[in-house]
Amino acid sequence: MTRLRGEGICILLDAARAVVRTIAEMERRLLDADSLDGVVLRYGFLYGPGTYYDEDGSTTADVRRRRMPVVGKGSGVFSFVHVDDAAGATVIAVERGGPGIYNIVDDEPATMREWLPEFANAAGAKRPLRLPAWLAKLVAGPVVAAYALDLRGASNAKAKGELGWRPAHPSWRQGFAETFQRWS
Numbered sequence: 384m385t386r387l388r389g390e391g392i393c394i395l396l397d398a399a400r401a402v403v404r405t406i407a408e409m410e411r412r413l414l415d416a417d418s419l420d421g422v423v424l425r426y427g428f429l430y431g432p433g434t435y436y437d438e439d440g441s442t443t444a445d446v447r448r449r450r451m452p453v454v455g456k457g458s459g460v461f462s463f464v465h466v467d468d469a470a471g472a473t474v475i476a477v478e479r480g481g482p483g484i485y486n487i488v489d490d491e492p493a494t495m496r497e498w499l500p501e502f503a504n505a506a507g508a509k510r511p512l513r514l515p516a517w518l519a520k521l522v523a524g525p526v527v528a529a530y531a532l533d534l535r536g537a538s539n540a541k542a543k544g545e546l547g548w549r550p551a552h553p554s555w556r557q558g559f560a561e562t563f564q565r566w567s
Contacts, residue, residue: 410423421483422476423483424472425485426464426487427537428461428464429464430463430559431467431552431558432466432562436502436559437562446508451499452511452513452519454495454516454531455528456496456516457495457497457513458494459529459531460493461495461536465558468551475548480545485539486539487542490550490554491553501556502559505559505563516532
């Protein structure tokens with residue numbers, strides 16, 4: 384049984400790696416195309432109206448039911464962006480963006496152990512549970528555990544410098560609070 388479980392984990396990780404390679408290849412082809420001025424926008428985790436992190440979003444529901452724990456050390460670094468900021472950055476990039484890759488994220492990447500309790504608080508939920516990494520891999524799978532433990536945040540410096548874009552919600556901290564205040 385352990386052997387099959389191990390093979391299943393390898394298959395899932397291989398599939399996730401294949402997706403990342405495919406996206407990177409599409410980006411490369413776009414940027415290398417002679418007939419196009421390719422602009423690639425890499426968005427952070429979207430929050431705000433109509434997203435998973437909204438009042439009626441699925442992530443919010445999971446946090447409220449305590450189904451989204453801090454995994455292991457919660458060391459994965461997440462980059463967020465408010466949906467309105469993402470839309471604004473898209474307009475700017477289409478209108479005046481030069482060829483290249485731009486990360487569309489707020490100014491404050493955060494570890495899971497940092498942002499998840501604050502999100503829960505903003506959503507009126509109890510503090511998230513903690514789950515050992517080995518158990519998260521078993522229950523939720525290796526990809527979920529990898530996000531929680533190994534995800535690396537992104538910088539918006541290029542988007543700010545070259546596009547002149549500034550997020551109206553520079554930090555998820557204020558953004559999460561605003562998202563739920565509008566429902567109060």
